[in-house]
Structures are given as structure tokens and as C-alpha cells.
Amino acid sequence: MERITLALAKGRTAEESINLLEKAGIHFNDFTAESRKLVFNDTTGKVTLIFVKAVDVPTYVENGAADMGIVGKDNIMESQADVYEILDLKLGRCKFAVAGFSDHHISGNNGLTVASKYPAVAKRHFQQKGTSIKTIKLNGSVELAPLIGLADVIVDIVETGTTLHENGLEVLEEMESISTRLIVNKASFTTKSESVHALIHSLQTGLE
Numbered sequence: 743m744e745r746i747t748l749a750l751a752k753g754r755t756a757e758e759s760i761n762l763l764e765k766a767g768i769h770f771n772d773f774t775a776e777s778r779k780l781v782f783n784d785t786t787g788k789v790t791l792i793f794v795k796a797v798d799v800p801t802y803v804e805n806g807a808a809d810m811g812i813v814g815k816d817n818i819m820e821s822q823a824d825v826y827e828i829l830d831l832k833l834g835r836c837k838f839a840v841a842g843f844s845d846h847h848i849s850g851n852n853g854l855t856v857a858s859k860y861p862a863v864a865k866r867h868f869q870q871k872g873t874s875i876k877t878i879k880l881n882g883s884v885e886l887a888p889l890i891g892l893a894d895v896i897v898d899i900v901e902t903g904t905t906l907h908e909n910g911l912e913v914l915e916e917m918e919s920i921s922t923r924l925i926v927n928k929a930s931f932t933t934k935s936e937s938v939h940a941l942i943h944s945l946q947t948g949l950e
């Protein structure tokens with residue numbers, strides 16, 4: 743069988759993803775959460791794991807630098823990468839939401855300024871409602887934007903709601919549910935069919 747390169751999102755969901763791979767029978771002897779190493783081979787030599795920034799996983803997979811990837815639905819949606827989304831790994835569960843001050847009206851409000859780490863997602867969401875918006879791309883601490891007048895509202899991830907609450911903001915509109923997904927490069931799906939399907943099957947078993 744051909745070796746599979748699997749791109750895994752660094753950060754919040756990395757350790758749980760590794761645990762899931764272990765449950766699926768894919769073991770990495772030299773992996774530790776503190777390690778700065780970026781490439782690991784599994785004990786059977788079937789899988790090469792590469793650690794990349796979450797936002798870059800769809801890029802690696804779309805371009806075939808990785809055959810498969812483990813990444814949040816948020817980054818898949820933002821990238822619009824042309825990949826197969828195969829499995830919901832049910833990790834990193836949260837939601838996209840429009841948020842802002844409770845009295846802010848977002849319906850039919852053309853010209854709204856929306857700050858987000860996910861400007862493409864924000865744009866599409868409002869476009870579907872027939873509202874044109876201006877987006878401002880931020881890379882973190884997005885909840886600050888309405889507080890200091892950089893934007894009217896934000897489109898961001900909400901899990902417990904603590905970050906919104908502690909900054910005096912509220913969910914104004916719920917959007918898509920997010921979780922970690924398994925994605926596959928379209929060419930690898932065919933050319934490395936046996937290895938790809940073996941890994942999908944192992945992960946499916948690990949999820950049960």
C-alpha cells in the first residue's frame with residue numbers, strides 16, 4: 743500500500759486528533775504534545791503526519807502536498823478548497839455566529855461592517871440573505887472589534903459563549919455547526935484508493 747501524508751491542524755484540536763488516530767490503531771512513538779517536531783511517521787510506516795497551521799490544512803490537501811487532512815469545518819468553509827469531506831470526527835465542536843451588541847439590527851442592514859477571521863464565510867452568509875456588507879479581516883481577539891468601533895458586528899466561533907459574555911456581546915444570529923472533519927485530496931482518493939480507504943475505515947472504527 744502507498745504511504746499516506748496526513749496534514750493535522752496544530753493547536754486546540756491537535757491532541758484529541760492524535761488520540762483518535764491512536765484509537766484507530768495508528769501510533770506515533772515519538773509524539774509528545776510539547777514537541778516542536780513537524781513530521782512524524784507511524785509505527786507501521788503507512789502514515790506520515792505533518793503538523794500545519796489549522797488555516798493551511800485545506801491548502802495542503804487541495805494541492806496534493808498532503809493526501810488527507812484533519813481540520814475544522816470553519817477553515818474548510820473559509821478556504822472553499824476543492825477537496826472531499828469524508829468524515830465528521832466530532833471534535834472541536836462549536837458554532838459560527840453573528841454577534842454584537844444586543845440592540846444591533848442586522849436584518850436588511852446594507853452597509854454593515856463585519857469583522858471576522860472568516861471574511862468569506864461572513865460575506866456568503868449575508869449575501870444569502872440579500873444583504874451586502876463590508877468585511878474586515880482580523881486574526882484573533884475578534885470580539886474587540888464592536889467594542890472599539892472597528893466593526894458593527896462580528897462573525898466568529900462561539901463555544902461556551904464566555905468570550906462574548908465577558909465582552910458584553912451576544913449572539914445575534916446562529917449559523918453553521920462546526921466540528922473537526924477528515925478531508926481527502928481528489929486525485930489521491932483515486933490514485934491511492936486502497937490506502938485512503940484503509941485509513942478512512944480505521945478512523946470510522948476509532949469513532950465507534
Ligand SMILES: Nc1ncnc2c1ncn2[C@@H]1O[C@H](COP(=O)(O)OP(=O)(O)OP(=O)(O)O)[C@@H](O)[C@H]1O
Nearest residue numbers: 752753754755796797814815816834835836899901
Ligand atoms: N472555542 C472553541 N471551541 C471549540 N473549538 C474551537 C474553538 N475555537 C476554535 N475551535 C476549533 O478548533 C480549531 C483550531 O483552533 P485554534 O484556536 O487552535 O486555531 P487557530 O485559531 O487557527 O489558531 P491560532 O490562534 O494559532 O490562529 C478551529 O479551526 C475550530 O475548528
Ligand SMILES: O=P(O)(O)OC[C@H]1O[C@H](OP(=O)(O)OP(=O)(O)O)[C@H](O)[C@@H]1O
Nearest residue numbers: 882883884898899900901902903904905
Ligand atoms: O465561546 P467561547 O467558549 O468563549 O469560545 C469562543 C472563542 O474561542 C475562539 O477564540 P480563540 O481562543 O481561538 O482565540 P483568538 O481567536 O482570539 O486567538 C473564538 O474565536 C472565540 O473568541
